[in-house]
Amino acid sequence: xxxxxxxxxxxxxxxxxxxxxxxxxxxxxxxxxxxxxxxxxxxxxxxxxxxxxxxxxxxxxxxxxxxxxxxxxxxxxxxxxxxxxxxxxxxxxxxxxxxxxxxxxxxxxxx
Amino acid sequence: xxxxxxxxxxxxxxxxxxxxxxxxxxxxxxxxxxxxxxxxxxxxxxxxxxxxxxxxxxxxxxxxxxxxxxxxxxxxxxxxxxxxxxxxxxxxxxxxxxxxxxxxxxxxxxxxxxxxxxx
Numbered sequence: 428x429x430x431x432x433x434x435x436x437x438x439x440x441x442x443x444x445x446x447x448x449x450x451x452x453x454x455x456x457x458x459x460x461x462x463x464x465x466x467x468x469x470x471x472x473x474x475x476x477x478x479x480x481x482x483x484x485x486x487x488x489x490x491x492x493x494x495x496x497x498x499x500x501x502x503x504x505x506x507x508x509x510x511x512x513x514x515x516x517x518x519x520x521x522x523x524x525x526x527x528x529x530x531x532x533x534x535x536x537x538x
Numbered sequence: 539x540x541x542x543x544x545x546x547x548x549x550x551x552x553x554x555x556x557x558x559x560x561x562x563x564x565x566x567x568x569x570x571x572x573x574x575x576x577x578x579x580x581x582x583x584x585x586x587x588x589x590x591x592x593x594x595x596x597x598x599x600x601x602x603x604x605x606x607x608x609x610x611x612x613x614x615x616x617x618x619x620x621x622x623x624x625x626x627x628x629x630x631x632x633x634x635x636x637x638x639x640x641x642x643x644x645x646x647x648x649x650x651x652x653x654x655x656x657x
Contacts, residue, residue, distance in 0.1 A: 470648040528581040
């Protein structure tokens with residue numbers, strides 16, 4: 428079982444729709460969770476961090492965390508073509524402090 | 539200049555060459571990281587330095603040699619690389635590398651990366 432799992436996609440949504448990106452993790456003791464956006468050929472850029480169960484909103488982005496289900500998601504409202512990128516889920520390992528990345532989900536927002 | 543910078547941005551080298559990648563962070567952070575990103579694979583952590591001391595080495599081949607002379611600079615020395623080492627090498631930094639804690643101080647910020655091609 429992979430430590431952090433994401434559907435590689437591509438996930439295709441029309442412009443203006445809500446994009447829902449999902450991530451599951453295996454380390455039940457994990458405490459810190461991150462979403463990074465990576466455009467093709469570029470480095471990862473931090474979008475959201477979340478540490479507590481529930482929702483955290485920042486502009487068009489909402490991160491959702493459910494530690495009991497070991498599940499973290501990212502919602503992008505009013506999706507724009509400029510949101511087309513690969514979204515990386517990252518989970519901090521509670522024992523080592525290392526950041527473990529998923530493979531990433533490619534999002535395509537079509538005009 | 540702000541954030542995390544890396545040089546060179548692109549590097550092509552032969553298997554017998556020796557080269558070095560440089561990373562510099564201007565964020566006042568105390569931890570720095572090297573990651574490798576290959577096509578279709580998740581980011582792989584290679585090395586972690588906290589307060590200029592290496593705290594993690596993820597079974598990386600000895601042909602990769604890190605150096606952290608101070609908390610702002612990190613190098614990755616390369617020698618006798620293989621074609622399968624071709625990848626995007628990313629440097630990151632965080633305020634702290636603190637095992638077992640949570641909070642914003644563990645957030646990692648990435649540099650632009652060095653695209654390495656080994657011929």
